[in-house]
Amino acid sequence: QVQLVESGGGLVQAGGSLRLSCTASGRTFSTYTVGWFRQTPGKERNFVGGISTSGGKTDYADSMKGRFTISMDNAKSTVYLQMNSLKPEDTAVYYCAAVYSDYVSSSRYVYRYWGQGTQVTVSS
Secondary structure (H helix, E strand, O other): OOEEEEEOOEEEEOOOOEEEEEEEEOOOOOOOEEEEEEEOOOOOOEEEEEEEOOOOOEEEOHHHOOOEEEEEEHHHOEEEEEEOOOOHHHOEEEEEEEEOOOOOOOOHHHOOEEOOOEEEEEEO
């Protein structure tokens, strides 16, 4: 069993930056893929990006490339989502999720463990 806790959300002005953290406990973190997703009310939970903790391979949704960066600190069992040049349309609840795999999938159905989410609000 893996427990995930997100932190770092908040209110930021358009053009600003935030760094979200996803900290895992309960199992060795070094053989998992961790994905970031986001969701707005009434809409589906969409893939933002992910990282394979065993090799550091990353993948991103096309609309996030160049603005968002995912990194990890295996010693701290933590994955980070650095978000730059934020836009009002980035406003959402951001979730991290994990699955025992070395492949970064964009499908939310693949991920077994989920955090509780953290709110990101970008004001115009």
